[in-house]
Amino acid sequence: MNKVYLLVKLGHVRQICHCRYFHYKNLLPSIDENTLKNVKPYGDIPGPKAIPFLGNTWRFIPFIGDFQIQHIDKVSLKLSQKYGKIVKVDGLLGRPDMVFLFDPDEIQNIFRREDHLPLRPSMPSLDYYKHTLRKDFFSDTGGVIAVHGEQWQQFRSKVNQIMLQPRSAKIYTEVISDIADEFVQRVSKIRNRNCEVPDDFLNEIHRWSLESLAQIALDIRMGCLEDSPSEDTQNLIDAINIFFINVPILELKIPFWRIFNTPTFRRYIQALDCIKEICLKYINKSMENLNMDKPESQMSVIQKVLKENPIKVASILALDLFLVGVDTTSNAVASILYQLSINPEKQELLHEEILEKLPTTDAKLTTEKLEAMIYLKACIKETMRMYPVVIGNGRQTSSDVIISGYHVPKGVQVIFQHYVISNQEEYFTRARDFIPERWLKNHMAFKEHHPFASLPFGFGKRMCLGKRFAELEIQTLIAKIMRTYKVEYHYKKLDYHIHPMYTPNGPLKLRFIKRNDEPLK
Numbered sequence: 252m253n254k255v256y257l258l259v260k261l262g263h264v265r266q267i268c269h270c271r272y273f274h275y276k277n278l279l280p281s282i283d284e285n286t287l288k289n290v291k292p293y294g295d296i297p298g299p300k301a302i303p304f305l306g307n308t309w310r311f312i313p314f315i316g317d318f319q320i321q322h323i324d325k326v327s328l329k330l331s332q333k334y335g336k337i338v339k340v341d342g343l344l345g346r347p348d349m350v351f352l353f354d355p356d357e358i359q360n361i362f363r364r365e366d367h368l369p370l371r372p373s374m375p376s377l378d379y380y381k382h383t384l385r386k387d388f389f390s391d392t393g394g395v396i397a398v399h400g401e402q403w404q405q406f407r408s409k410v411n412q413i414m415l416q417p418r419s420a421k422i423y424t425e426v427i428s429d430i431a432d433e434f435v436q437r438v439s440k441i442r443n444r445n446c447e448v449p450d451d452f453l454n455e456i457h458r459w460s461l462e463s464l465a466q467i468a469l470d471i472r473m474g475c476l477e478d479s480p481s482e483d484t485q486n487l488i489d490a491i492n493i494f495f496i497n498v499p500i501l502e503l504k505i506p507f508w509r510i511f512n513t514p515t516f517r518r519y520i521q522a523l524d525c526i527k528e529i530c531l532k533y534i535n536k537s538m539e540n541l542n543m544d545k546p547e548s549q550m551s552v553i554q555k556v557l558k559e560n561p562i563k564v565a566s567i568l569a570l571d572l573f574l575v576g577v578d579t580t581s582n583a584v585a586s587i588l589y590q591l592s593i594n595p596e597k598q599e600l601l602h603e604e605i606l607e608k609l610p611t612t613d614a615k616l617t618t619e620k621l622e623a624m625i626y627l628k629a630c631i632k633e634t635m636r637m638y639p640v641v642i643g644n645g646r647q648t649s650s651d652v653i654i655s656g657y658h659v660p661k662g663v664q665v666i667f668q669h670y671v672i673s674n675q676e677e678y679f680t681r682a683r684d685f686i687p688e689r690w691l692k693n694h695m696a697f698k699e700h701h702p703f704a705s706l707p708f709g710f711g712k713r714m715c716l717g718k719r720f721a722e723l724e725i726q727t728l729i730a731k732i733m734r735t736y737k738v739e740y741h742y743k744k745l746d747y748h749i750h751p752m753y754t755p756n757g758p759l760k761l762r763f764i765k766r767n768d769e770p771l772k
């Protein structure tokens with residue numbers, strides 16, 4: 252009796268495997284036979300259980316759920332510890348399932364087989380703003396943020412070269428350096444008697460970032476670092492902040508905004524309108540003064556864009572750059588300064604390098620000198636490894652694929668958990684220690700790291716469009732600050748949180764102590 256039962260059961264299992272094989276052969280025609288035989292079903296990917304009706308969305312409900320948006324870093328870490336390198340968070344109301352990936356090999360595979368229209372899963376609310384609510388303005392020129400498919404590709408191809416060519420950023424070295432000097436002077440003004448800056452120091456850094464970006468995106472100085480900047484400065488900073496804070500709320504919590512105008516959605520739309528209005532005002536100002544007669548090698552971003560495109564493209568590009576290019580850079584600077592302040596021996600090594608290249612306070616900072624500051628770049632990379640301002644990136648699958656041996660259907664959002672990965676001992680020796688030396692070529696103490704374990708600016712065709720400018724701005728400012736000040740921090744260690752970038756949680760009560768203008772020994 253038992254034997255008969257066993258045979259029937261075995262036959263049943265074989266039949267299921269057989270059916271599954273043909274099922275996957277249909278869905279995944281380009282995959283080889285052997286891989287197909289071993290594919291595991293999507294439903295088998297481990298992860299937190301979804302409940303009826305609310306799926307896993309209930310986890311984002313305050314006080315009830317265990318997924319706090321501000322601490323999604325810790326949530327991701329816990330999920331990876333509990334379930335492993337691939338975790339499914341499914342049944343999310345109004346949005347596709349998410350698959351969290353904690354495996355750089357698999358991330359590399361996904362990036363390498365990316366087609367010409369990579370889809371970064373983000374911001375349906377911004378998509379709605381650009382393509383429905385303010386369709387009159389954006390029409391079919393949506394820009395790159397929250398724009399996908401051919402429309403994204405057409406726009407990106409118009410600006411890609413201009414933004415990512417190293418020489419595009421180089422022409423800004425002098426003006427970005429002037430803006431950094433103004434910030435250094437401003438720090439001196441706002442310090443108290445203990446050389447400590449006010450609690451809202453992050454806002455001061457936002458002002459520097461906005462001033463730098465206005466120069467890059469619009470060729471103008473906004474005057475953000477003046478003692479009494481125009482109202483637009485703070486309104487723009489606040490609006491960008493409101494925009495970022497509300498994106499994850501609108502995306503991850505129950506999406507009531509899709510049905511009616513919730514207060515959060517109203518605030519979000521107001522912020523976007525405010526960014527649009529202020530940007531347009533400055534774009535118009537910028538157009539009035541634009542000199543298009545320069546040789547191409549000296550042209551700014553906006554001049555190059557205008558040479559080949561209508562003014563609409565330049566305006567929409569500027570808007571996108573303002574949306575994502577201010578808070579990212581300023582939070583990175585905040586984080587780097589904090590890390591250097593709590594790692595004084597590393598700060599001294601950095602100071603020595605800068606002093607060598609800038610022996611006097613009035614020495615000019617050139618592209619070549621910046622290029623040669625390898626320890627500076629290593630300090631920046633190390634901060635971005637331990638505390639990437641954007642803690643995760645991702646791609647939405649455009650067809651059925653196999654990831655980590657599992658079948659993942661088309662339309663799933665695969666999230667690359669860079670923060671968790673780049674803080675793991677498996678990928679970085681002494682992962683929790685701040686060791687810029689690990690980024691120096693031929694440093695014997697550290698083995699080569701996985702190239703996809705730390706990707707602060709993303710990768711591939713959709714990688715950060717502002718990377719060159721962000722690097723120039725950050726390197727210049729940190730070099731100037733470190734040349735002038737020793738930066739100290741004397742309070743309780745700060746935790747990091749997502750607000751809305753990954754940043755130290757708490758007032759940045761840094762002390763900026765002027766260094767003697769010591770000549771090089």
Ligand code: HEM
Nearest residue numbers: 395572576579580583707708709710713714715716717721
């Ligand atoms: C430390 C500073 C910054 C970091 C860490 C950062 C990081 C990122 C990341 C991770 C992405 C997604 C890339 C991908 O999907 O593979 C991205 C996209 C983007 N970034 Fe940045 N970014 C920074 C600064 C900037 C700045 C200053 C600008 C503008 C000047 C900028 C403009 C953009 C744009 C326009 C995109 C969208 C590209 C597209 O979808 O085609 N970013 N950034």
